[in-house]
Amino acid sequence: EVQLVESGGDLVQPGDSLTLSxxxxxxxxxxxxxxxxxxxxxxxxxxxxxxxxxxSLTYYVDAVKGxxxxxxxxxxxxxxxxxxxxxxxxxxxxxxxxxxxxGASWGNWFDSWGQGTLVTVSS
Amino acid sequence: ExxxxxxxxxxxxxxGERATLSCRASQNAYSYLAWYQQKPGQxxxxxxxxxxxxxxxxxxxxxxxxxxxDFTLTISSLEPEDFAxxxxxxxxxxxxxxxxxxxxxxK
Numbered sequence: 001e002v003q004l005v006e007s008g009g010d011l012v013q014p015g016d017s018l019t020l021s022x023x024x025x026x027x028x029x030x031x032x033x034x035x036x037x038x039x040x041x042x043x044x045x046x047x048x049x050x051x052x053x054x055x056s057l058t059y060y061v062d063a064v065k066g067x068x069x070x071x072x073x074x075x076x077x078x079x080x081x082x083x084x085x086x087x088x089x090x091x092x093x094x095x096x097x098x099x100x101x102x103g104a105s106w107g108n109w110f111d112s113w114g115q116g117t118l119v120t121v122s123s
Numbered sequence: 124e125x126x127x128x129x130x131x132x133x134x135x136x137x138x139g140e141r142a143t144l145s146c147r148a149s150q151n152a153y154s155y156l157a158w159y160q161q162k163p164g165q166x167x168x169x170x171x172x173x174x175x176x177x178x179x180x181x182x183x184x185x186x187x188x189x190x191x192x193d194f195t196l197t198i199s200s201l202e203p204e205d206f207a208x209x210x211x212x213x214x215x216x217x218x219x220x221x222x223x224x225x226x227x228x229x230k
Contacts, residue, residue: 037167045159045167045210047219061218095166107214109157111178113166 002026002112004096009117016086020117022079022096030054030074033099033108036081038092039116046092049081050099050106059106064090086121093118125149125213127222135230142198144225146211151191155215158187158196161224162207170209171196203229 008020020036035050049060049070058070069082079096094117097110126149136142146156154174159167169178171187174194184199198205206229211222 044223045212045221047221059218100169100172104214106217107155107219109169109172109212109214110159110167111169111172113168115166 002098004098004112004114006094006096006114006117009094009119011120011122012086013123014087014121016121017082017084018086018119020081020083020094020096020119022114024077024079024096024098027098027112029072029077032102033104034070034072034079035097035099035108035110036070036079037095037097037110037113038090039095040089040092043092048094050108051079052105053102057105083119086119088121088123091119091121124218125152125216125220127211127213127220129209129211129222129225131225132223133226133228135228136201137230138201138203140201142196142201142205142227144196144198144209144227146189146194146196146222148192148194148213148215150216152194152213152215154190155213156187156189156194157212157214158185159210159212160205160207161210167210198227201227 003025005023036048051070067085071080096114098112099108100111158171161167175187
């Protein structure tokens with residue numbers, strides 16, 4: 001069974017940094033692109049970033065480009081999101097998601113999701 | 124960026140009825156459209172991808188159709204567990220975008 005478990009969410013102040021983690025199990029982690037998708041409270045879904053199987057390619061939505069860094073450690077079956085210069089509008093549940101299509105790049109479907117971790121940015 | 128508009132915003136139906144949810148793209152999305160279901164407090168679940176392909180384990184009462192700019196998710200006979208929020212998503216154009224959602228509620 002595919003399992004994705006996020007951690008690291010917290011209440012932080014604007015301008016702070018935070019790193020989210022996602023522990024994967026139940027599949028060959030190094031075979032899939034992986035993504036972060038976020039959902040502001042009571043709002044819709046927004047794809048944030050994704051990373052290729054070997055970590056050699058990454059893509060980001062414009063709203064986080066230059067502030068967030070996605071990375072992975074295949075030996076630890078783990079995905080990360082380093083978030084710097086956090087803004088109030090980054091407040092959301094952050095989901096780790098598995099990309100369905102192994103040969104695609106930035107564009108993909110998300111066929112497995114974690115339960116999410118809440119990041120709150122507030123002064 | 125492709126903007127996806129879902130309608131109606133809320134759909135009130137009874138168990139056993141047929142549900143038809145719509146998603147309109149601001150430009151040609153070809154068949155690069157997916158549908159997700161999200162229940163309160165849960166993560167989204169992939170239902171349909173490439174406009175009409177059911178994801179693994181999704182019941183046959185869920186079907187998708189459409190191409191270009193107009194897409195439809197149909198639930199042939201509603202079960203109590205189908206009442207949720209549904210989102211469409213495109214991967215045709217940068218970046219991946221989602222619609223704002225349709226809430227399917229019990230009448």
